Amino acid sequence: MKNYFLEISFLLFLLTFSSLKAQTYARNGMVVSDNKLASDAGVQILKRGGNAIDATVATAFALAVTHPAAGNIGGGGFLVYLPENGQATTIDFREKAPLASSPTMFLDENGKLVPGSNHDSIKAIGVPGTVAGMFLAHKKYGKLPWSDLLSPAIQLAKTGFPLTWALYNEGNYHYTNNSTEFLKNYFIKDDGSMTSFGEVWKQPELAKTLEWIAKKGQDGFYKGKIASQIDAFMKANGGLITTQDLAKYQAVERAPIHGTFNGYDIYSMPPPSSGGVTMTAMLNFIEQANAEEIPFNSTAYTHLMIEAMRRGYADRAEYLGDPDFNLEMPLNLLTSKDHAIARFKNFDKNKASVSDSTSFGHPYDGENTTHFSVVDREGNAVSVTYTLEQSYGSGLGDPELGFIFNNEMGDFNAVPGETKSNGQIGTDPNLIAPEKRMLSSMNPTIVAKDGQPVLVMGSPGGRTIINTVFQAVLNTILYDMPVDESIEAMKIHHQWLPDVTYYERNKMSPDTVRALEAMGHEMIPVGQLGRLMGIQFFPKDGVYFGASDSSSPDGAAVGY
Incomplete structure (x- = not known):
C-alpha cells in the first residue's frame, strides 16, 4: 500500500522548493528588488x-516606503549604469561626515573608543545621499518627469499597503523591545496599537516628505523646510548635521572600475x-589558477576562494578610502593582472596563508543593506x-x-593608528574627516x-557583500550557472x-570542512x-531572466 503521507509531504516539499526558486522571464524589461511592490513600481515606469534610470528612481523611492x-x-549608496551601446558610468551618493566631525570624535579622554558611540548614537548619522544620487542620475540619464517617478512611492505611503509577515515581525520587535522611541512608533496605527499582519499600513508623514521632494527635486531635501527640520532635530538631540552640511552635499559621477575575466x-x-577594486583583484587572482578545472564546492575550490579573498581584503584595508581625500590610491596597480600574478606567487595550494594584523586590516559595513x-527594453542596465x-x-x-536616519559614521576607522586581529582597523585612508565619504x-x-549586459548583480550583507557578489559572478561566467542557481x-x-x-x-560537505581545517583554515558555519x-x-533569445534570493521574504523579480 502506498504511503500517501510521504507522497504528500514530498509534493509539499517540491511546491515549497519551487516557490523559493521561482523563475521570472521577460522580453521588455525587469526589476528585481527586496520588495515586490517596489519592483512593480519600477516596471510600471518601464x-x-x-x-x-527612471525605473531605478521609482524603485529606490518605493523601497524607502516598503x-x-x-x-x-536617509542613507546613501552607489549606482552602476551601462547604457545600450554606451560608456559605463557610476553615481556615488555615499553619505558624508558632517563638518563638525573629527578623527577622534568617538574616543574618550584616554583615546579609547567609547563603546557603541560610532554606531548607536545620533553622532553616528552621516549626511544622507540617496535623494541627491537619484536626482543626479535622473538629471543626466532619465526620460520621464521627476515627479512622475516619485508618484508610486507617494501613493504607497499615503494610501498604504497590507503589512507583510516579515514587516510585521520587524515592527512587532521594535514595538515590544528596547528600541528607540521612533521605531517603537514606526508601525503603529492612529489608536496607538501595532499594525497587524495583513492590515493596511500608512505613512502619511513620509508621504508629505516625498511630495515635497517630488515638487522641489534635490533642493526639496537639502534646502528649505526639510533641511531646516533636520537641522532642528539634530540640534535638539545632540546631533552634528546642519543646514550647511545638507546644502553642501552633492552626489558625484565617477568612472567605473573596469576589469576583465574570461x-x-x-x-x-x-x-x-571598495567593491570594484577588491572584486577585480580577486577575479584576476582566480584567472591564474585555471579554476575551470577545479570542481565547484570542492576543497581545492574553497581553498582558492579563501586565499583570493584574503589577499583582496588585505589590499582593501591598506589602500582604499574616499578618493577626494586619498589622491594617490594605486587603483591601476591593485586591479592589474600583474598585481594578481605577484599575489599568486605565494599561494600554496595545500596550506592556508596567515593574516598578519601588523600590516593590513579591514574597515567594514553594517549588516542591513x-x-x-534593473534592465529596460533597449538593453540599458542599472545596478x-x-x-x-x-x-x-x-x-x-x-x-x-x-x-529613518543612517548610522554610517561607524564605517570610518574610529581609532586612528590602531589595527587589531579582531578586525578593528586604524589605517589612514579611512579615518574620519569633515565632508569625507566613509x-x-x-x-x-x-x-x-x-x-x-549579460548579468546585473548585487547584494546586501555588510562586510560580506564583495565576496557574495564575487562568487555569484564567478558561478555564472565560469561555472555556467543560471542566475537563480548562482x-x-x-x-x-x-x-x-x-x-x-x-x-x-548545510551547503558545504562536512568532509570538505574537515579538509580545510587540516590545511589551517578556521571554519565557522553561519545561516546565510x-x-x-x-x-x-x-542575447540569442532576447530574454531577461531574473531571480530574487530565497532568503528575501518580500523580494521579487518582476518583468514584462
Whole structure:
C-alpha cells in the first residue's frame, strides 16, 4: 500500500522548493528588488515609456516606503549604469561626515573608543545621499518627469499597503523591545496599537516628505523646510548635521572600475566603494589558477576562494578610502593582472596563508543593506546598492518627516593608528574627516559581453557583500550557472581580519570542512551570506531572466 503521507509531504516539499526558486522571464524589461511592490513600481515606469534610470528612481523611492530596514532617503549608496551601446558610468551618493566631525570624535579622554558611540548614537548619522544620487542620475540619464517617478512611492505611503509577515515581525520587535522611541512608533496605527499582519499600513508623514521632494527635486531635501527640520532635530538631540552640511552635499559621477575575466567585461564601483577594486583583484587572482578545472564546492575550490579573498581584503584595508581625500590610491596597480600574478606567487595550494594584523586590516559595513537590479527594453542596465548601515539604521528620525536616519559614521576607522586581529582597523585612508565619504563594501556590478549586459548583480550583507557578489559572478561566467542557481549556491566569506572563514551551514560537505581545517583554515558555519538580486540576459533569445534570493521574504523579480 502506498504511503500517501510521504507522497504528500514530498509534493509539499517540491511546491515549497519551487516557490523559493521561482523563475521570472521577460522580453521588455525587469526589476528585481527586496520588495515586490517596489519592483512593480519600477516596471510600471518601464511600461509608461521610462528607461532603466527612471525605473531605478521609482524603485529606490518605493523601497524607502516598503523596505524601511534598508530602503531609504536617509542613507546613501552607489549606482552602476551601462547604457545600450554606451560608456559605463557610476553615481556615488555615499553619505558624508558632517563638518563638525573629527578623527577622534568617538574616543574618550584616554583615546579609547567609547563603546557603541560610532554606531548607536545620533553622532553616528552621516549626511544622507540617496535623494541627491537619484536626482543626479535622473538629471543626466532619465526620460520621464521627476515627479512622475516619485508618484508610486507617494501613493504607497499615503494610501498604504497590507503589512507583510516579515514587516510585521520587524515592527512587532521594535514595538515590544528596547528600541528607540521612533521605531517603537514606526508601525503603529492612529489608536496607538501595532499594525497587524495583513492590515493596511500608512505613512502619511513620509508621504508629505516625498511630495515635497517630488515638487522641489534635490533642493526639496537639502534646502528649505526639510533641511531646516533636520537641522532642528539634530540640534535638539545632540546631533552634528546642519543646514550647511545638507546644502553642501552633492552626489558625484565617477568612472567605473573596469576589469576583465574570461572574455567578459566587469563594471563596478570605484572608491569610496571598495567593491570594484577588491572584486577585480580577486577575479584576476582566480584567472591564474585555471579554476575551470577545479570542481565547484570542492576543497581545492574553497581553498582558492579563501586565499583570493584574503589577499583582496588585505589590499582593501591598506589602500582604499574616499578618493577626494586619498589622491594617490594605486587603483591601476591593485586591479592589474600583474598585481594578481605577484599575489599568486605565494599561494600554496595545500596550506592556508596567515593574516598578519601588523600590516593590513579591514574597515567594514553594517549588516542591513539592499540591492536592486534593473534592465529596460533597449538593453540599458542599472545596478544599485544602498543602505542605512545597520537594520533600520540609527533607529532615529523626526516624526514629522517620517524617515529613518543612517548610522554610517561607524564605517570610518574610529581609532586612528590602531589595527587589531579582531578586525578593528586604524589605517589612514579611512579615518574620519569633515565632508569625507566613509569606505564601503557595497558592490553593485554589471557584467557585459561584446558591449551587451549579460548579468546585473548585487547584494546586501555588510562586510560580506564583495565576496557574495564575487562568487555569484564567478558561478555564472565560469561555472555556467543560471542566475537563480548562482544566487542560491554555497557562499563563503573571508575578510583577511579576523582570520576566519564563514560558510553557509548545510551547503558545504562536512568532509570538505574537515579538509580545510587540516590545511589551517578556521571554519565557522553561519545561516546565510548575502541576499542577492540578479538579472541575466540571453542575447540569442532576447530574454531577461531574473531571480530574487530565497532568503528575501518580500523580494521579487518582476518583468514584462
